[in-house]
Each structure stands twice: as structure tokens, then as C-alpha cells.
Amino acid sequence: MVHWDGTTWTEIPSPAEIGAFDDVVVDARGTVWVTGWARIGSAEPAVVYQxxxxxxxxxxxGLEGAINGNSLTVLAPDDAWLALNPGLAHFDGTSWTVMEEFPADGSQILTGLAAVDATDVWAAGIEIAGPGPARPVAWHYDGSAWSRVPTPKVSAQVYDVTIVDGRPVVVGEGFDGDWASTPLVLTTEAGTGRPGLVQVAGPTTQAVVLTSVDADAGRLWVGGGDIDVFTGFAAYAELP
Structure with a gap:
């Protein structure tokens, strides 16, 4: 892991000799959390470090047997959510509990988490059902239970989610009939009261994969690239 102080990058010694981190977050106290996987003995489980x-x-x-930590959101020292490969787990300050609502057979892989607060948490990823293509999947937590949210029936890979004015924005890549990729952006319909996600226009770009999304200072940012020629891409849209 590396830290930016506004001028230079400084490498922070890793807590594991072998492994990879997939997500890093900073909680309200300024504490850094990372998740991914690491070699521990002869196993390579999902890990979370603070x-x-x-x-x-x-x-x-509580993470024994878990394969990988894909995404993490930390609301408080005793309230964090972790998207696993597969499944979803909650941290109570001491241990992780895997949620029973989510399939443990690998048919759903959650890749993004975002929260407004402890009563408004979103998870997004893909569902793989049978020999068909992967499709977007989304879940919402209202503070007491997780509910599955309707998503477009499109062939796609989802990578990240953020919250803009209380609404989720999900990004990834969609696939056409020839498996060509196009940028994918999903969100809820404003003012309709319907909870489902719909597809909206993405940035006009040669980039075909959107791998990250975030919002700050009145702008919605996306990042990604063209995996065929290995070029990076970032863009923003002004928010209303």
C-alpha cells in the first residue's frame, strides 16, 4: 500500500508477504482499512486489515474459508460490510458474520459496496445462472434486512457503485451479441418511487470498461479504460 501526502507517495509495508488488496477505505476517524486476499500458512483466504x-x-x-474480499465499506468501528467472492459479511467490531440472504454457491459475486448511512447500504455485482451470460445484480439494506433490487436483463460485468444524492450509481461494462464491450451505467429512476435500477447513458469515449466510480465536489467521476489496447481513462460529469 502507498500513501499520498499531497506531494509524494510513501510505501507502507504490507501486513502480508504474499497477496493482493482489492479495496481501501478511510473511515470517519481517519483509520485506513484494506481488503483482498493473503497467503496465510498454506491457505489464501479473504483478509481485512486496519x-x-x-x-x-x-x-x-469469521472469514475462515472465504476466498477474496472484493469491496469494503466502514460505517463505524463496529459496523462494516464486506463483499466476498462469493457472499456478504458484516463486522460487529469483533468478528465477521456471513449473511444468509446471499448465495454461497458462487452464482452471485458482489464487487461494489456503498453506503449513505447504517440504514441505507447498496451492494452490486453479477449473477451467473447456468450457461448464459453474467447479468447485473443489486441489493439494498434498510438497516434491518437486505432486499434484492430489480436490474436490467442485460449481459454485463459490474465493477463498482457509489451514492449520489441518495441514489446508487453502478458502473461496469455491457456486452453486445458479439461480446464487444461498451460502458455500463445503472441508477435508480429519479422521482418515480420505483426501486429498480435502469441503464442510462455513459460517457462518450473510446473506453469500453468503467471499473470505478465516485462523487465529490459536485462531480461524478468514472475511471476505466480500453482493455484491448491497455489505455486508461477518467471522466467526470457535473452534478445538478
């Missing part, structure tokens, strides 16, 4: 005061703390209880 970095504070120059030291790493591992939070592994």
Missing part, C-alpha cells in the same frame, strides 16, 4: 498509529491489525474472525 492501519492506525503505524501498525496493522488483522480482522479475520
Amino acid at each position: 492501519y492506525a498509529d503505524g501498525a496493522w491489525t488483522e480482522h479475520a474472525d
Whole structure:
């Protein structure tokens, strides 16, 4: 992991000799959390580490057998959500509990998490059902239970989700009949009261994959690239 102080990057020694991190978040206290996988003995489980005061703390209880940590959102030291490969887990400050609502057979892989607060959390990813193409999947947490949210029946890969004015924005790549990729953007319909996600226009660009999304200072940012020629891409749209 590396840290930017506004001028230079500084490498922070990793808590694991072998592994990879897929997500990093900073909580309200300024504490850094990372997730991904690591080699621990002869196993390579999902891991979550917390970095504070120059030291790493591992939070592994309950993740035994989990394959990979894809995305993490931290609401409080005792309230965090982790998208696994597959499944979803909740952290209570001591240990992780895998949620029973989510399939454990690999048919759903969640790749993005975002939260407004403890009563408004979104998860997005893909569903793989049989020999057909992967399709977007989304879930919403209202503070007491997770509910599946309708998504367009399109062939797609989803990578990330953020919240803009209380509405989720999901990004990824869509596939046409010839498996050519196009940027994918999904969100809820404003003012309709319907909870489902709909597809909306993405950035006009040669980039075909949107791998990340975030909103700040009145702008919605997306990042990605063209995987065929290995070029990176970033763009923003002014928010109303």
C-alpha cells in the first residue's frame, strides 16, 4: 500500500508477504482499512486489515474459508460490510458474520459496496445462472434486512457503485451479441418511487470498461479504460 501526502507517495509495508488488496477505505476517524486476499500458512483466504498509529491489525474472525474480499465499506468501528467472492459479511467490531440472504454457491459475486448511512447500504455485482451470460445484480439494506433490487436483463460485468444524492450509481461494462464491450451505467429512476435500477447513458469515449466510480465536489467521476489496447481513462460529469 502507498500513501499520498499531497506531494509524494510513501510505501507502507504490507501486513502480508504474499497477496493482493482489492479495496481501501478511510473511515470517519481517519483509520485506513484494506481488503483482498493473503497467503496465510498454506491457505489464501479473504483478509481485512486496519492501519492506525503505524501498525496493522488483522480482522479475520469469521472469514475462515472465504476466498477474496472484493469491496469494503466502514460505517463505524463496529459496523462494516464486506463483499466476498462469493457472499456478504458484516463486522460487529469483533468478528465477521456471513449473511444468509446471499448465495454461497458462487452464482452471485458482489464487487461494489456503498453506503449513505447504517440504514441505507447498496451492494452490486453479477449473477451467473447456468450457461448464459453474467447479468447485473443489486441489493439494498434498510438497516434491518437486505432486499434484492430489480436490474436490467442485460449481459454485463459490474465493477463498482457509489451514492449520489441518495441514489446508487453502478458502473461496469455491457456486452453486445458479439461480446464487444461498451460502458455500463445503472441508477435508480429519479422521482418515480420505483426501486429498480435502469441503464442510462455513459460517457462518450473510446473506453469500453468503467471499473470505478465516485462523487465529490459536485462531480461524478468514472475511471476505466480500453482493455484491448491497455489505455486508461477518467471522466467526470457535473452534478445538478
